[in-house]
Amino acid sequence: MAPSPHTVPSLPMKDNMPLPSKRFSLANWLPDQPGGDDLIQSLKNCVVVSSQQRIRLVKVAVTGLTETLGLYPTASDKTSLAREMVQMFPAVKDTTPGLEGHEHFYNNGSGFLEYKLKNSRMSLPQDKKKEEAT
Numbered sequence: 137m138a139p140s141p142h143t144v145p146s147l148p149m150k151d152n153m154p155l156p157s158k159r160f161s162l163a164n165w166l167p168d169q170p171g172g173d174d175l176i177q178s179l180k181n182c183v184v185v186s187s188q189q190r191i192r193l194v195k196v197a198v199t200g201l202t203e204t205l206g207l208y209p210t211a212s213d214k215t216s217l218a219r220e221m222v223q224m225f226p227a228v229k230d231t232t233p234g235l236e237g238h239e240h241f242y243n244n245g246s247g248f249l250e251y252k253l254k255n256s257r258m259s260l261p262q263d264k265k266k267e268e269a270t
Contacts (some may be wrong), residue, residue: 159204159205159213160200160201160204160205160209160213160216160217161220162197162200162217162220162221162224163220163224165200165204166196166197166200169196169199169200171192171196172196175189175192175193175196179193179224179225179227179228180225182227183227184227185225185227185228190228190248193221193225193228194241194248194249194252195252197217197221197249198249198252198253198256201213201214201217201249201253202253202256207253207256207257207260208266209253211242211244211245214242214247214249214250214253215238215242215243217241217242217249218238218239218241218242218243218247218249219236219238221238221241222236222237222238222241228241
């Protein structure tokens, strides 16, 4: 019997917890980008991340995010990306006590990812812009 078009497919389980569905994956997208392999290697092998490496990572990540989801991704998409960046590259994690470590990349409408997205939107014609929704 074919599944009803109204049934929701079950999510894969890991340790009895459903895995979040990711609409954009930096791990899958980054290696195919120009200089992506070099960036991966430099971030995997460093202890302290330089400003240039962080800027390059944010630029590449936002480019992939906007090519996949457009210039207005949801807050959960940006949070997922920030968490994935910290998971892939532990050297970029913020070690401030009380934080999860990804907040400098995105946290409630601020962070490096959000600032890069806002700058990317500035060049849009006014009719292409929409209300800021995070």
